[in-house]
Amino acid sequence: MAIETTEYKRCSLVKMDGRIDSNTGDSLMDAFNAVQENGIFKLVFDMTDVDFMSSKGWWVLIQTQKACKRYNRGEIVLANVPKKILDSLDLVGMNHYFKIFDDVVSAVGYF
Amino acid sequence: MAIETTEYKRCSLVKMDGRIDSNTGDSLMDAFNAVQENGIFKLVFDMTDVDFMSSKGWWVLIQTQKACKRYNRGEIVLANVPKKILDSLDLVGMNHYFKIFDDVVSAVGYF
Amino acid sequence: MASKVFPGEFSSLEKISDFIEKHAQICGLDENATYAVRLAVDEACSNIIEHAYGGEGLGNIECTCNVLEDGLEVVLRDKGKSFNPDDIQEIEVGIPLEKLGNRGAGIFLINKLMDEVHFEFSKQEGTTLVLKKKK
Amino acid sequence: MASKVFPGEFSSLEKISDFIEKHAQICGLDENATYAVRLAVDEACSNIIEHAYGGEGLGNIECTCNVLEDGLEVVLRDKGKSFNPDDIQEIEVGIPLEKLGNRGAGIFLINKLMDEVHFEFSKQEGTTLVLKKKK
Ligand SMILES: Nc1ncnc2c1ncn2[C@@H]1O[C@H](COP(=O)(O)OP(=O)(O)O)[C@@H](O)[C@H]1O
Numbered sequence A, B: 001m002a003i004e005t006t007e008y009k010r011c012s013l014v015k016m017d018g019r020i021d022s023n024t025g026d027s028l029m030d031a032f033n034a035v036q037e038n039g040i041f042k043l044v045f046d047m048t049d050v051d052f053m054s055s056k057g058w059w060v061l062i063q064t065q066k067a068c069k070r071y072n073r074g075e076i077v078l079a080n081v082p083k084k085i086l087d088s089l090d091l092v093g094m095n096h097y098f099k100i101f102d103d104v105v106s107a108v109g110y111f
Numbered sequence C, D: 001m002a003s004k005v006f007p008g009e010f011s012s013l014e015k016i017s018d019f020i021e022k023h024a025q026i027c028g029l030d031e032n033a034t035y036a037v038r039l040a041v042d043e044a045c046s047n048i049i050e051h052a053y054g055g056e057g058l059g060n061i062e063c064t065c066n067v068l069e070d071g072l073e074v075v076l077r078d079k080g081k082s083f084n085p086d087d088i089q090e091i092e093v094g095i096p097l098e099k100l101g102n103r104g105a106g107i108f109l110i111n112k113l114m115d116e117v118h119f120e121f122s123k124q125e126g127t128t129l130v131l132k133k134k135k
């Protein structure tokens, strides 16, 4: 598992690979928190290389979305969500809480 | 040859494939002009799929850079410039006139 | 039939997932069905560690895969505490973000993903969860 | 030796480039050297169309590739007007963007890219440009 953060002019990009589950979810939460502590609330989460995500992952994303949207200061958007993960988000209606982009360029270009 | 333009919040992305030479350079110029006519002067030129560029191409880029930078209203930056093309730009010092990014995400994230 | 005992720790989840994947493929489940079972089992095992045992390293999870004619059966056994599955509230979908909680949906998801979900609780033998996914 | 005649049109440039690439590879030039020759020849042929003929469709370009022991020789022949290569100003590098012109650098680039560049002008036979690239 690796988590990488890149800061751009209008947003930061967080990329994680492998599994997001009860074992790794907290590390992702830490990464999002670290970005927010730098005063950045416009986030792109690049899911290209995520191959599994349990509900632990959504809650990390939901908590991050809540923090980002507070005071209208920003938003977290998702990019390149693998089909199987998207299907499971759809199943519980979690997809409603996030803008989802087909590619990272569009997601960064959105901010 | 295909030229594709995508508008993002802070910039537009122009992508061309194949050759940029005396035969195709004017079409690229037209594409840049069309973007500028929409009042957009922050441009990313995605060169991932360009496999040949003659001096005709640089002059299109130089003219576009001049128009973009006028009144401090913007800039054109290059992304993913193939090594051979970069070498030929270096040879005549043309690289000095452009910010060059390793990938499109960074280029879009710059604006 | 293949059975394996995993320590009740979050680091076991990936190994359990791999074990499930292997047997789902043996049963001829397609990619989507295989992912569904992996996800349901992951949710169930996370619950066992968190809720049944109340933490990591406090007990084992026994995982059994049975090849059925029409799919895969996964049986999970633990010695942790029981609960009433009927008490679990459905997750509300479509409510505003601020009103969303910070957890839940595991059981809800398991029910959505699997064709059969069956809990058995026994004072002596602990909890048994039987999950079935058709091809 | 291989020789081919192309109509003096911009749409010929790609075909000329392919012709050069093929023979550069026969000569054993590496990727960088091959690209350099393609680029130099493209500049030279664009100049022939634009300056020697003064437009498209006004004459042909004959392109000959000679395999040398130590590289590739390309000979370009046209029947357009001549010019004085020594009159060509070097392009200024490092000047501010606003001071840059809108064209030029073709000849400068050809000289930088090739190991030998030789122009011959004849009233009867037109212009001959000999370009040499070593392996
Ligand atoms: N295996 C289990 N053993 C004991 N309690 C459980 C078990 N699974 C679920 N529960 C109870 O059901 C509740 C809902 O579970 P779930 O829908 O997975 O959400 P979450 O685990 O995120 O709270 C849990 O909070 C817990 O109280």
Ligand SMILES: Nc1ncnc2c1ncn2[C@@H]1O[C@H](COP(=O)(O)OP(=O)(O)O)[C@@H](O)[C@H]1O
Residues within 6 Å of the ligand: D043, D047, D048, D050, D051, D052, D053, D080, D081, D082, D083, D088, D103, D104, D105, D106, D107, D108
């Ligand atoms: N083959 C040629 N025949 C006639 N004139 C030429 C030829 N090549 C170059 N020239 C002259 O040399 C000048 C500089 O050429 P070059 O460096 O290629 O820049 P550009 O073609 O962009 O003007 C041209 O403007 C033209 O006047």
